[in-house]
Amino acid sequence: MTIQDSGYKKFAEEVYNVEPSKAKSNGTPVIVKDSKIEDPMTGQQYKVIAVQDNNNDVDKTNDNGMQAMAVAPYVNGKADTSQIVIAYAGTNFADIRDVDTDIQTVIFGSKDTLVQGNVQQGELPRFTDSQLISAQKFYDDIKKQYPDAVLTTTGHSLGAYIAIVIGAENRVPATTFNGPDPIRVMSEAAIEWVKANNQMYNNYRIRYDVIGNAGAYFNEIFGTDELEISRNVTIKDKYVNRNIESNKDLKIITTL
Numbered sequence: 001m002t003i004q005d006s007g008y009k010k011f012a013e014e015v016y017n018v019e020p021s022k023a024k025s026n027g028t029p030v031i032v033k034d035s036k037i038e039d040p041m042t043g044q045q046y047k048v049i050a051v052q053d054n055n056n057d058v059d060k061t062n063d064n065g066m067q068a069m070a071v072a073p074y075v076n077g078k079a080d081t082s083q084i085v086i087a088y089a090g091t092n093f094a095d096i097r098d099v100d101t102d103i104q105t106v107i108f109g110s111k112d113t114l115v116q117g118n119v120q121q122g123e124l125p126r127f128t129d130s131q132l133i134s135a136q137k138f139y140d141d142i143k144k145q146y147p148d149a150v151l152t153t154t155g156h157s158l159g160a161y162i163a164i165v166i167g168a169e170n171r172v173p174a175t176t177f178n179g180p181d182p183i184r185v186m187s188e189a190a191i192e193w194v195k196a197n198n199q200m201y202n203n204y205r206i207r208y209d210v211i212g213n214a215g216a217y218f219n220e221i222f223g224t225d226e227l228e229i230s231r232n233v234t235i236k237d238k239y240v241n242r243n244i245e246s247n248k249d250l251k252i253i254t255t256l
Contacts, residue, residue, distance in 0.1 A: 001073060003085060003152070005202075006041035008175040011071060012156040015087040018051050018067040022092050031069060046071040047079040050145075052138045054131075055095070064114045065097025066131040066162075068138045072149075084149045086142060086166070088135055090157030098158065101131050106161055109184040132185065135162045139170060155179070160203060164229070168193060173200040183226060194227050201229040 014037050017023035023030040031037075035048040050070040054062045067089035072079040091098040097116065104110040112133060116126045143151065153163035153174045160179025167174030168182075168190035183191060194201055 001044075001075065001080075001083070003073065003083065004039065004042055004044075005175055005204075007039040007044060007046070008085065008087075008152075008154040009177060010037060010039050011046075011069075011085055011087040012090075012154050012159060012177050015067060015069050015089045015155065015159065016092065018053050018069055018089060019055060019092060019095075020053075021094070022067075022089075025094070037071060045074045046085075047074060049079060049081065049084070050138075050142060052134070054134055055097070062129060062134055063097070064116075064128040064131050064134060065092070065095050065101060066134045066138075068135060070138075070142045081146050081149055084142060084146055084151050086139055086151060086153045086163075088131075088153070088155040088159035088162040088166070090155060090159040102158060105130055105132065105185065106158065106180050106182075111185045131158075131162060132165060135166050136169070139166050143170075164201065164203060165190070167201065171197075174202075176201075176203045178205050179203045181227070191227070194229065198228050201227070202231055203229050204231045 014031055017026060017028050017031045020030050029035070031048060031051060033048055033051055037046045037048065038044070039046070048069050048071050052066065052068045054064050054066040068086060070084050070086050072081045072084050074080070091102055093099060097114070100114055100116055104114060110130060112130055114128045114130045116128065139151070139153075142149075151170070151172045153167040153172065154176055155161070155163035156177045157179065160176030161182045163174045163176050164179055165182045165186055168186055171193055186194075
């Protein structure tokens with residue numbers, strides 16, 4: 001079966017709720033393993049087969065604010081793990097670790113390490129893996145558990161940024177929403193792969209959104225969308241649900 005963009009959008013929303021405090025503030029149940037998620041446009045249901053909340057990880061080198069989940073569609077009453085979507089959570093502005101990631105990784109391009117702690121107030125700095133490192137580990141874990149699965153990635157905002165990088169580095173498709181440009185943290189091989197296969201990568205972004213238009217995505221003004229994966233919408237528009245295989249417009253889905 002083809003997973004529709006409305007499904008990817010739903011995953012990009014629900015992955016925020018892997019973090020219990022975020023789920024509480026959203027007034028929704030916490031997403032855990034075996035949770036069910038339904039695409040509101042198609043009615044297709046999905047099973048959450050794995051979650052990662054690095055705010056509650058016993059390994060403190062992972063304490064960097066990343067949340068992720070992997071989902072598989074129900075087919076004939078069972079989860080079809082021949083196709084799996086990995087979703088990464090975007091910024092929770094109540095979590096300083098996410099804010100640190102926005103500053104250090106998205107803005108300044110730090111790929112490997114996240115520095116935490118308020119040095120100005122006398123705190124000693126703490127060093128953890130970056131969210132990109134943790135995101136790749138989560139991808140690797142899912143790939144190891146389901147080696148024959150067709151994998152894709154998704155996310156919103158910071159989660160989209162991570163999903164594009166992980167998708168590109170591993171040569172799997174990504175359907176994302178309002179992601180800032182990640183080209184500075186991508187390998188040359190990944191950049192060339194996306195340029196040669198940019199039909200596999202769709203980053204829906206709202207015009208003039210500050211975060212989603214960061215970096216190369218001010219292409220309408222400067223003509224610098226080097227990856228050529230941005231799909232522009234206005235705040236009044238609705239995302240077009242596209243079948244990646246046929247490149248045919250199918251349905252209209254609401255914006256995040």
